[in-house]
Amino acid sequence: MNSIPFRFLKAVYLAEVTNQRATSLSQLLMEVTITSQWSLFFHLHQHFFRDPHIVPEYPNDFSSWVHTYLAEDAVAEKLANLNLVRSMDLELVRREICTILAQHLQEISGERHTSSENAFIFCKPRLAVLDTGRTARTLDEFIDILREMDSDTVAYHLFIAPRLLSETMMNDFSLWFRQRGHHRLADRLDSFDPYLKSLKENHDFLLDLIESERADPQADGYDDRKIPGYRS
């Protein structure tokens, strides 16, 4: 178990346009209800892949569109405040979005529409998963490689793999840390909200977190030399 290596992967994608469009909150509600998990994922995470350095004012496409084209800022704020950290399951996120929209629609008498030119158009990613060719067997190797990797690798293991490609609903880093006995490190990573930071900041945070754990002699499971199969 302890010798399972961490293989650093990344993903690149093309956006595929679906036929789902919305020009009002009620249409957005209807389309969010039926759209695929891939599409939900795309609109919740797209900004991480567009620019690793920027945290936009509204952190997902739904909130940004509601703010920009419907000027429903109270709804936009609620959509910006989605609980994406706790709800690793995209179905829970879908339910949360639908509840926000449905509650608002119940409270108002008439709703705003935007033109078809400004419609929300649902897209989904067509992924290609790439091997970076780098594999870590120890935490020391892990941090050295992670420092060299571009931030898309962090996005893959933090967001894409757990949300789209696996059943575990745990990010790959925490999963591997726990497999190696670094439970405190995994706990600290799991309690952190990556949606408040840019991708580059998340990358830096992860490096700092591991460095601080490595510097702490009380940290559990750190000393890789005690692990069977360790090769210096």
Place this chain on the structure above:
Amino acid sequence: MIEKYRDIAPDKILSEINALAGALRGHTLQHISSTRIGGGVAEILNRMIPWTTSLGIPTTWDVIDGRQDFFEVTKSIHNALQGSDVEISCCNKEIYLAHLAHNAGKIEPDADVVMVHDPQPAFLIEYFPHRRKSMVWRCHIDLSRPMPAIWRFLRPAINKYAMAVFHIPHFAQKDLTIPKVLISPSIDPLSEKNRELTQEEITRIVEGFGIDRGRPIIVQVSRFDRFKDPMGVIAAFRQVRRHFDCQLVLAGGGATDDPEGPMVQAEVEEAAAGDPDIFVLFQPTDLEVNALQRAADIILQKSTREGFGLTVTEGMWKGKPVIGGAVGGIPAQIIHGETGYLVNSPEGAAYRIRYLLSHPHAGSVMGARGREHVRYNFLITRHVRDYLLLMLHVMQNESERPVFIGGVTGKTGRPGGGDIAAKAGEKS
């Protein structure tokens, strides 16, 4: 080729190109378009083909031929698809189809992936039913508001392609039944319009137009077209100049297919007449555009309707804050408040110009962010990567499952050997 871009493009994009090219090496790519010289498509292909060839993907380029009457019809089709009120007669449709039948006898779409560019050669697919799974229609035009009659004529042919590619989501017509993917256009940082210039070069060119580099310069580069709102730009400038001593440059040409161009230019020249701080420059060279953009304090693209808006990309690449109309592809480029501002009126433009002139540091920070944003998203290197990705998806011919490259399999993709591929299909 990669080495030429090593210190310009992000390392991550170059390594992605390498990884994708490794999986495609030996496979072939073929482009089919209507011209080898002039126009945006030819410019892109002239830059793109050396790239894919250098990556070990043999790439060919076929061009359809035709008489003058054929290209007159295709020009009308092109304009009608972009929303112009043009009717295509049955006779003209026959001319179009007859020429494509003739070209089908001379062009063999035999590569692993065949990209057919724009409407002119689109009907070729009718003659190659056995090749349809490898043929992609690459649309470079604004298809958001086509004339219904011409779209009804073209749509059945487009629906026979394996996939269609558009610049932005709003150009992807909803009634196409094939997969529609997005690939943004790009700029080449080594081209004459975008290469680095020395301060001496910039000063020489800009002062040659009589522009004073000692005072703020606001620049809009675009053809003289009402949708680029040059009169709105002048109105915004006049509001700004009540508060700031600055200069405006409106630089551009006229499209040969736009009969309104000379009229709009005359209106602009009349509005600017007698104002020594407004410079109306007709058909500057690429080098001059480069220098004007680099000399600018602020770049404007105050369009009221826009395709993608590569002048926004060019301005951001030069590290300038860009103020753009919130239309077409401009919101896909400008992150409001981060890399520039999106505006909807001359007053909005005037306010943002005033803000940036009074906060030059904020403008510099935005400009630097904009350049990084372009580096990641709108340079030719990203465009090459996306073409390689497109090839892989067309060859895989399966929409929902990810393509795995470089020895990645379901069993090796996650710590603990979980099967990543299995879930991918279920969750889609």
